[in-house]
Amino acid sequence: MAKSKEGYFTEENSIDVVNERISEQCDPRLKEVMTVIVRKLHEAVKEIEPTQDEWMQAIMFLTQTGHKTDDWRQEFILLSDILGVSMLVDAINSRRPSGASENTVLGPFHIQGAPQLEMGANISLDGKGEPMYVSGRIIDTQGNPISGAQIDIWQANEDGFYDVQQKGIQPDFNLRGVFHTGEDGKYYFKSAKPKYYPIPDDGPVGKLLASLGRHPYRPAHFHYIVQKKGYETLTTHLFDPDDEYIHSDAVFGVKESLMADFKRIEDLKKIAEHGFTQPYFEVEYDFVLAREK
Amino acid sequence: MAKSKEGYFTEENSIDVVNERISEQCDPRLKEVMTVIVRKLHEAVKEIEPTQDEWMQAIMFLTQTGHKTDDWRQEFILLSDILGVSMLVDAINSRRPSGASENTVLGPFHIQGAPQLEMGANISLDGKGEPMYVSGRIIDTQGNPISGAQIDIWQANEDGFYDVQQKGIQPDFNLRGVFHTGEDGKYYFKSAKPKYYPIPDDGPVGKLLASLGRHPYRPAHFHYIVQKKGYETLTTHLFDPDDEYIHSDAVFGVKESLMADFKRIEDLKKIAEHGFTQPYFEVEYDFVLAREK
Numbered sequence: 001m002a003k004s005k006e007g008y009f010t011e012e013n014s015i016d017v018v019n020e021r022i023s024e025q026c027d028p029r030l031k032e033v034m035t036v037i038v039r040k041l042h043e044a045v046k047e048i049e050p051t052q053d054e055w056m057q058a059i060m061f062l063t064q065t066g067h068k069t070d071d072w073r074q075e076f077i078l079l080s081d082i083l084g085v086s087m088l089v090d091a092i093n094s095r096r097p098s099g100a101s102e103n104t105v106l107g108p109f110h111i112q113g114a115p116q117l118e119m120g121a122n123i124s125l126d127g128k129g130e131p132m133y134v135s136g137r138i139i140d141t142q143g144n145p146i147s148g149a150q151i152d153i154w155q156a157n158e159d160g161f162y163d164v165q166q167k168g169i170q171p172d173f174n175l176r177g178v179f180h181t182g183e184d185g186k187y188y189f190k191s192a193k194p195k196y197y198p199i200p201d202d203g204p205v206g207k208l209l210a211s212l213g214r215h216p217y218r219p220a221h222f223h224y225i226v227q228k229k230g231y232e233t234l235t236t237h238l239f240d241p242d243d244e245y246i247h248s249d250a251v252f253g254v255k256e257s258l259m260a261d262f263k264r265i266e267d268l269k270k271i272a273e274h275g276f277t278q279p280y281f282e283v284e285y286d287f288v289l290a291r292e293k
Numbered sequence: 294m295a296k297s298k299e300g301y302f303t304e305e306n307s308i309d310v311v312n313e314r315i316s317e318q319c320d321p322r323l324k325e326v327m328t329v330i331v332r333k334l335h336e337a338v339k340e341i342e343p344t345q346d347e348w349m350q351a352i353m354f355l356t357q358t359g360h361k362t363d364d365w366r367q368e369f370i371l372l373s374d375i376l377g378v379s380m381l382v383d384a385i386n387s388r389r390p391s392g393a394s395e396n397t398v399l400g401p402f403h404i405q406g407a408p409q410l411e412m413g414a415n416i417s418l419d420g421k422g423e424p425m426y427v428s429g430r431i432i433d434t435q436g437n438p439i440s441g442a443q444i445d446i447w448q449a450n451e452d453g454f455y456d457v458q459q460k461g462i463q464p465d466f467n468l469r470g471v472f473h474t475g476e477d478g479k480y481y482f483k484s485a486k487p488k489y490y491p492i493p494d495d496g497p498v499g500k501l502l503a504s505l506g507r508h509p510y511r512p513a514h515f516h517y518i519v520q521k522k523g524y525e526t527l528t529t530h531l532f533d534p535d536d537e538y539i540h541s542d543a544v545f546g547v548k549e550s551l552m553a554d555f556k557r558i559e560d561l562k563k564i565a566e567h568g569f570t571q572p573y574f575e576v577e578y579d580f581v582l583a584r585e586k
């Protein structure tokens with residue numbers, strides 16, 4: 001590190017001058033983090049060579065992003081999402097042994113306290129949309145069933161909205177449920193086929209997306225949190241591979257291993273068996289939990 | 294660039310996947326800027342490996358910085374200042390031929406419309422503090438005087454506050470003045486010796502400074518904007534080299550070439566000559582303007 005003469009700032013020594021100011025008494029992790037942030041920030045500025053106007057545009061963008069954020073809207077998380085940062089942090093924190101199911105982002109629509117249901121229950125409380133029957137097993141990396149695993153499921157409706165986005169329009173806890181596996185590790189429930197939807201795009205992040213020529217859509221998916229003591233908690237989605245946005249998720253949440261097969265079932269006997277009155281979609285997917293490190 | 298298979302995100306290909314989404318129709322400069330930002334941001338995340346909690350702390354820091362910002366307080370500019378980004382952008386935009394005076398940051402306290410004064414005027418309207426007599430010349434890189442140059446000067450008082458920070462306490466336009474050079478290129482005015490002062494540190498940026506073990510002080514200085522048609526506008530400060538914070542300016546604004554000699558004058562004849570009634574500080578400094586490119 002080129003110790004700068006008397007600590008005066010120049011274009012050449014800028015990174016060292018700023019980082020040398022951090023005190024020896026500083027928390028070591030904060031020092032480590034800020035040292036990297038300063039270095040990468042200065043590298044970016046040196047490569048971009050922003051004009052004063054461009055610098056001010058960046059300041060105003062951050063200001064507007066802060067002003068859009070309140071108790072109900074987190075525009076900085078959206079920004080992190082559309083730049084792939086949320087997914088990257090998730091990936092770094094979810095490195096698993098091969099064979100274990102992959103994580104993806106939690107998203108902003110999970111809520112605590114969804115109703116605990118019996119296997120087979122229908123979480124579509126208003127019966128709208130195309131019916132869906134989902135089943136599978138929770139197993140360990142040796143293929144043994146895990147009993148007593150808790151499965152928390154939530155999703156948007158056929159119009160692309162979660163219940164919490166449409167209070168008074170959708171029933172409370174629509175398309176949400178918590179299930180627990182038995183000895184066989186199996187789970188199964190009924191629901192409605194999810195649809196793609198836009199992330200909130202009426203703020204500065206939506207404007208940025210538009211300027212980049214990017215759309216705001218997430219492909220159809222439903223969410224899982226699977227947890228069992230002694231295993232790593234799995235926070236993930238299952239995606240519809242036929243969705244038109246499957247290759248361009250606005251928040252980069254799609255992973256190849258998280259594609260499910262949405263099979264359209266027209267067989268009248270199977271339709272009747274599940275208590276449906278029209279063709280439905282069948283999804284089967286096993287989740288593999290990794291042992292806690 | 295490793296084209297990612299089907300555009301799905303992994304820890305390894307994250308930078309390319311995000312940047313490949315930018316449309317061909319995107320404004321080329323925006324594309325260039327965002328490509329660098331995404332790359333440096335992902336490099337930082339990969340080096341830091343933040344936990345989910347640390348990522349959330351970063352989101353909350355940015356949120357609080359946004360919420361602290363209003364029409365009177367720009368916490369993101371403060372953040373840019375204390376990380377050396379403002380100075381770096383200034384340096385990049387103020388590369389000058391050798392011999393020309395150096396820029397430093399504008400700061401938030403410049404205002405338009407300060408009174409136009411005759412050479413020799415005293416800009417200290419309340420007469421407080423230790424008197425100061427400042428003189429020098431505005432010249433070109435060949436040493437020729439520049440006539441008709443406009444010199445806009447502003448500074449904090451002996452308590453470290455600008456007039457706009459103490460409305461009703463200091464007179465309006467206290468310690469501000471606009472002067473114009475004659476044929477000889479000379480300028481001179483009377484004022485009060487400035488003192489070090491803290492940047493506003495009651496917000497998230499102040500908290501960050503404290504966590505890093507850094508103080509919030511700027512060494513004593515006064516500001517100049519010198520402009521003349523055909524020359525690059527010079528936005529700069531003069532600093533007191535004896536100030537206790539001269540080697541640790543919180544915003545990295547100090548440059549070696551911008552030190553002035555603050556000479557204490559006790560000679561009674563000279564004191565009387567300038568109309569002072571006590572010892573004063575004498576500062577002499579020539580500014581060299583570069584021809585516009």
